[in-house]
Amino acid sequence: MSELRKDPVIGRWVIISTERAKRPSDLIVEPAKPRGGFCPLCPGNEDKTPSEVFVIPSDPSKNSLWAVRVVPNKFPALALDGTLQNRTEGMYDVMNGVGLHEVIIETPDHSATFSSLSAAEFTNILFAFKNRLNVLKQDSRLHYISVFKNCGAAAGATLEHPHSQLIALPVIPRWVIEKLDGSQAYFNNKQQCVFCDMIEQELTDGRRLVEHNDDFVAFEPYAPRFPFETHILPRKHVSAFEDTSDHMLQALAEIMGSVFKKINKALGFPPFNFMLHTAPFNENVNEFYHWHLEIIPRLTKVAGFEWGSGFYINPTPPEQAAESLRDTAL
Amino acid sequence: MSELRKDPVIGRWVIISTERAKRPSDLIVEPAKPRGGFCPLCPGNEDKTPSEVFVIPSDPSKNSLWAVRVVPNKFPALALDGTLQNRTEGMYDVMNGVGLHEVIIETPDHSATFSSLSAAEFTNILFAFKNRLNVLKQDSRLHYISVFKNCGAAAGATLEHPHSQLIALPVIPRWVIEKLDGSQAYFNNKQQCVFCDMIEQELTDGRRLVEHNDDFVAFEPYAPRFPFETHILPRKHVSAFEDTSDHMLQALAEIMGSVFKKINKALGFPPFNFMLHTAPFNENVNEFYHWHLEIIPRLTKVAGFEWGSGFYINPTPPEQAAESLRDTAL
Numbered sequence: 181m182s183e184l185r186k187d188p189v190i191g192r193w194v195i196i197s198t199e200r201a202k203r204p205s206d207l208i209v210e211p212a213k214p215r216g217g218f219c220p221l222c223p224g225n226e227d228k229t230p231s232e233v234f235v236i237p238s239d240p241s242k243n244s245l246w247a248v249r250v251v252p253n254k255f256p257a258l259a260l261d262g263t264l265q266n267r268t269e270g271m272y273d274v275m276n277g278v279g280l281h282e283v284i285i286e287t288p289d290h291s292a293t294f295s296s297l298s299a300a301e302f303t304n305i306l307f308a309f310k311n312r313l314n315v316l317k318q319d320s321r322l323h324y325i326s327v328f329k330n331c332g333a334a335a336g337a338t339l340e341h342p343h344s345q346l347i348a349l350p351v352i353p354r355w356v357i358e359k360l361d362g363s364q365a366y367f368n369n370k371q372q373c374v375f376c377d378m379i380e381q382e383l384t385d386g387r388r389l390v391e392h393n394d395d396f397v398a399f400e401p402y403a404p405r406f407p408f409e410t411h412i413l414p415r416k417h418v419s420a421f422e423d424t425s426d427h428m429l430q431a432l433a434e435i436m437g438s439v440f441k442k443i444n445k446a447l448g449f450p451p452f453n454f455m456l457h458t459a460p461f462n463e464n465v466n467e468f469y470h471w472h473l474e475i476i477p478r479l480t481k482v483a484g485f486e487w488g489s490g491f492y493i494n495p496t497p498p499e500q501a502a503e504s505l506r507d508t509a510l
Numbered sequence: 511m512s513e514l515r516k517d518p519v520i521g522r523w524v525i526i527s528t529e530r531a532k533r534p535s536d537l538i539v540e541p542a543k544p545r546g547g548f549c550p551l552c553p554g555n556e557d558k559t560p561s562e563v564f565v566i567p568s569d570p571s572k573n574s575l576w577a578v579r580v581v582p583n584k585f586p587a588l589a590l591d592g593t594l595q596n597r598t599e600g601m602y603d604v605m606n607g608v609g610l611h612e613v614i615i616e617t618p619d620h621s622a623t624f625s626s627l628s629a630a631e632f633t634n635i636l637f638a639f640k641n642r643l644n645v646l647k648q649d650s651r652l653h654y655i656s657v658f659k660n661c662g663a664a665a666g667a668t669l670e671h672p673h674s675q676l677i678a679l680p681v682i683p684r685w686v687i688e689k690l691d692g693s694q695a696y697f698n699n700k701q702q703c704v705f706c707d708m709i710e711q712e713l714t715d716g717r718r719l720v721e722h723n724d725d726f727v728a729f730e731p732y733a734p735r736f737p738f739e740t741h742i743l744p745r746k747h748v749s750a751f752e753d754t755s756d757h758m759l760q761a762l763a764e765i766m767g768s769v770f771k772k773i774n775k776a777l778g779f780p781p782f783n784f785m786l787h788t789a790p791f792n793e794n795v796n797e798f799y800h801w802h803l804e805i806i807p808r809l810t811k812v813a814g815f816e817w818g819s820g821f822y823i824n825p826t827p828p829e830q831a832a833e834s835l836r837d838t839a840l
Contacts, residue, residue: 181589182607184604184607184680184681186602188603191684193683197588197607257512259512261511271707271711272733273516274515275513276513326818333811335814336812349819354523354820354821358820403602455814481660483658488658489654489677491656491683
């Protein structure tokens with residue numbers, strides 16, 4: 181029989197649908213097809229993007245001057261232009277689109293994947309995230325930065341070259357507010373961080389555990405929206421990602437590399453998104469919020485039921501997904 | 511410059527991205543391809559579905575015994591089996607999947623579309639929705655029914671034959687709670703229904719209006735998540751869809767038929783979802799909530815930014831989408 185499971189942070193219910201249970205081999209994967217053609221993110225084409233705002237130089241042995249390059253998005257969703265102005269149109273509220281939209285070019289290698297990157301290369305990407313967060317938080321117009329990656333056309337990527345993105349916003353997005361409110365309420369009630377409690381239960385229980393090292397843990401959440409949704413959290417309480425030490429970034433790079441290798445091997449390089457969840461700038465050090473990374477392979481379609489209700493139907497129990505990933509030999 | 515617009519009911523912000531503005535011809539449409547093969551929903555194959563729970567008989571001149579047929583989903587997300595039981599697993603909450611999942615077979619004609627159905631055929635579908643809501647609300651285990659349609663593989667449909675679905679839930683879904691809370695707060699503040707106020711502003715302003723008749727209005731919302739997202743609302747305040755008179759269902763059928771013909775003509779039969787939003791059973795007559803239909807053509811991909819933030823980037827301003835639809839000659 182199906183189960184309704186509740187997310188302990190935001191109270192979102194999901195249906196774990198055993199009638200529709202799917203093993204990895206039943207899930208439809210649309211692996212990214214090489215599209216070829218001109219790539220504006222490749223080395224040699226640096227003049228085809230706006231000027232870089234941050235760069236990590238390359239090892240001199242490589243065929244590129246840079247290892248990671250961060251550039252403004254050529255077609256930004258928001259631009260850091262002028263002051264934030266609110267106005268109304270009758271009963272509606274609107275503000276001008278002050279913000280920022282940047283592209284993190286993760287590697288010079290056009291055909292690299294999250295399975296082929298080394299831990300050092302992963303660390304560089306994470307270091308670029310940290311750097312941009314630390315620089316941009318100085319701008320008082322920006323209240324939150326969403327760091328994310330779309331990989332594969334089905335996950336919304338329009339460029340093939342490995343890249344992630346950040347969008348800096350003049351307001352705190354609603355799902356972040358929900359997570360903050362939920363974790364604050366839990367803390368008020370129990371004097372404990374809900375994420376710390378979750379980590380403890382997952383390490384003890386073990387059924388949803390994918391892997392862990394001294395500093396990080398990767399597990400399938402109890403109430404996941406999607407098959408093989410995987411979360412990675414620091415084991416020690418830290419609310420803001422940008423406060424992560426460089427040593428910790430290396431440990432994160434290692435577990436990310438390993439988790440993505442398992443996902444790619446078990447599921448055949450599925451399109452995926454990842455989203456970094458971190459505390460907003462106005463309260464970036466606190467006891468109740470705990471930064472984390474959400475990885476969602478895009479294996480199912482989101483349809484009318486989900487759009488109408490905010491409920492999700494997930495045909496793969498997280499215990500089964502975690503077991504598949506644990507059993508994947510690298 | 512881009513704008514950030516706020517939904518007046520739930521406070522969700524969307525980015526209307528003029529840098530990325532898209533006209534209908536720029537939007538990628540993946541029209542549904544005929545898949546052929548055996549169809550369990552076609553006349554003659556009635557024994558391939560579970561027994562019907564509701565049927566509207568056909569006009570005797572037609573090649574089918576039924577005009578609309580409602581059957582339990584063969585692979586239900588939830589089943590109406592036993593009593594609702596809550597339990598905990600450590601810090602997590604779970605309940606057994608008590609609920610219901612039905613399929614509304616909208617027409618015997620496998621190749622019909624929402625452009626080819628007559629107003630009388632549309633009325634039959636709406637009458638089936640109303641009937642099922644009225645019957646199922648008698649079951650005290652059910653608190654909300656989500657009625658929705660997935661059309662086209664990109665919108666999550668797995669069967670080609672025209673059908674919609676309903677899922678009856680033992681809890682009120684969170685997005686419904688958000689809409690209820692938002693409209694209740696607006697009412698407490700202004701002693702007015704937020705939807706009634708929106709209808710008045712849209713009819714007066716006209717820029718986002720798609721069409722209207724004496725009983726219904728169709729417009730592009732001020733802060734739409736998606737290009738060509740279209741809402742249809744009764745002009746007179748009614749909180750619960752199932753309280754709609756049969757006369758009103760005919761007027762709704764007429765405007766739905768016309769709106770879908772315009773969407774299909776302007777956008778080339780895009781995949782789409784629609785979702786019926788109605789008051790939950792425990793407070794189905796009230797002053798603050800107003801039932802409505804949301805139609806979302808599936809023209810853009812939802813990606814990491816949306817999944818991480820609950821923010822949406824919409825490249826088509828609703829004023830432009832409404833103008834395109836108004837200018838579409840049928």
